[in-house]
Amino acid sequence: MMQTSAPQLPIVLEDVHVASGSTRILDGISLQFDAGAPTVLIGPNGSGKTTLLRTAMGLIRPDRGRISWGGSEDASVARRALVFQRPVMLRRSVADNLRYALAVAGVARARRGARIDELLALVGLTAIADRPAPRLSGGERQRLALARALAREPAVLFLDEPTASLDPAATMAIEELVRNVGASGVKVVMTTHDLGEAARLAGEVVLLHRGRVVESGPAQQLLGHPATEEARRFMAGQLLI
């Protein structure tokens, strides 16, 4: 079903700068996303998590620095997918949202019906396949957005705060999906405010603050024994100013 090879990897960012007017959003980010367990970006509001995600997706061109995907600097998003924090539901049914994503991804018309059934089953939305997508709850929207992203059979899946504003049950369902997607060989890179979620999902954690990487490394090490003062304060729930 999903492609397990990862020609999009590693994603390498070298001294990436992104600004909006005079505001620096990313300030010299150098990172590498490799195949394997999910990478989770954490940090306070305005630290640049979403911009980093969009830049790594290829949606934002850096003002300075280089990004490569599997050694290529071609920013075409063919085998990458992104789920936004507030995904937009196309004004059509749940199944037709998936049909649209499959058509855009170039899946043959004859194969779309079966793929829709697979994706609906994967995210647990089979029972409401005919419901208008804009009428879904927050958790259902996230699941549909995830299925829509998976319709592209991505090698890398970016998730921007996928469980923000969701109740514990919906959060658990999304986390389970993320785990399954990661286990199928898709590289997941996601942002979260929730350190518990980072601990549950991450193989690697990157802490950002003011557009810079404060610290990055294996999740257990960074979350349990942060090396920098800034990271220690963040993990302790103190405000980073």
Place this chain on the structure above:
Amino acid sequence: MTPDATALDLVLGGDPALYAIVRLSLIVSLSATALAALVGAPLGALIALSRFPGRQAVVVALNAMMGLPPVVAGLAIYLLLSRSGPLGSLGLLFTPQAMVITQMLLVLPIIAALTRQTVEDLWMEYRDEFAAMNVGPLRRVGTLLWDARFSMVTTLLAGFGRAAAEVGSIIIVGGNIEGHTRTMTTSIALETSKGNLPLAMGLGLVLITIVLLVNVAAWTVRQAGSKFEQR
């Protein structure tokens, strides 16, 4: 049509002259609206999605064209189609086709301008998603028009309303010829000036009824589509 017939007699009695006029009016106005929609909707969507030098001026001009005086549009088409005009050889002057062209000219800016606004609003919402899904430009236009389809009903309604209520331009290019280019609005104007109020009122009743029915149909479609609106 007897001189002492009342408006209701004419409408309920199925007066052939009256219904021939109603039929022609509907054909002309619906054709003009459909043709204007075919051109105006994609044009409005393209303007909504495009960024080019002078775009603001185009948007302002398009909005201004919504208020184009019908007699000016009629005069322009008359000059084009008159025997000495550049398209005189087509022999379209004083035909229903000329009336369709004129009404289309009046309706097109309405449909294009309202579509531009509707699609631009939706575009702001969909833009990031399209970029992430790598949706191509033509598919973007098609998707936005389809997803805005229920709002577009109101746009088409505005265009049809303009066409159906039009008098000045179609009198100029159609000539108000009995049995050939006479529509409800031109007949009402003529019969009122002749003092034949029953026919004028009968046509007025039919016109109002048609407009009401079209609005009811549009409202029904919008209601059906409201479940697809974002919450």
